[in-house]
Amino acid sequence: MAQATPFLLVLFLTLGAHSVSAEKCSLAGHWVNDLGSNMTIDIMKANGNFTGIYYTAVSVHSIEKSPLLGSQHLPDQPNHQPAFGFTVHWTFSDSMAVFMGQCFVDDGKEVLKTMWLLRSHVDVLRDDWKATRVGYNEFTCLE
Ligand code: BTN
Numbered sequence: 001m002a003q004a005t006p007f008l009l010v011l012f013l014t015l016g017a018h019s020v021s022a023e024k025c026s027l028a029g030h031w032v033n034d035l036g037s038n039m040t041i042d043i044m045k046a047n048g049n050f051t052g053i054y055y056t057a058v059s060v061h062s063i064e065k066s067p068l069l070g071s072q073h074l075p076d077q078p079n080h081q082p083a084f085g086f087t088v089h090w091t092f093s094d095s096m097a098v099f100m101g102q103c104f105v106d107d108g109k110e111v112l113k114t115m116w117l118l119r120s121h122v123d124v125l126r127d128d129w130k131a132t133r134v135g136y137n138e139f140t141c142l143e
Pocket of ligand 1: 035037058059060094097116118135
């Protein structure tokens with residue numbers, strides 16, 4: 001038993017360190033979603049607010065890169081997998097999108113599970129019923 005103790009200690013510390021680092025999920029970086037849209041989150045402030053650029057792969061309009069503005073929960077646990085939300089102000093159409101989701105580490109890979117609402121502009125109140133679309137996007141991290 002005395003011989004096994006140092007081995008068990010090393011094993012415990014190795015597994016413990018792995019599980020701590022493996023679960024951390026960082027929103028900052030380059031992402032691509034299941035539609036082929038690209039997103040870069042470049043500025044992450046200490047209070048959890050962030051900005052970035054969204055480049056959608058799909059639209060009926062002529063596509064341009066558009067700014068995003070969001071906020072995430074702060075790291076308060078070792079296995080930080082934060083919930084977040086952001087808006088995209090499309091520069092090439094009169095619609096707005098909001099995304100909300102959570103950053104997960106799955107099998108060592110970061111993934112963002114999101115849902116979105118896309119609000120289009122309509123000219124009259126009676127068209128309001130058809131102005132909002134809803135959907136789901138999954139983003140994976142580009143190295
Ligand atoms: C528009 O067509 O008015 C703006 C572009 C909307 C793109 C949508 S937002 C939700 C979905 N996820 C994407 O990556 N692109 C589409």
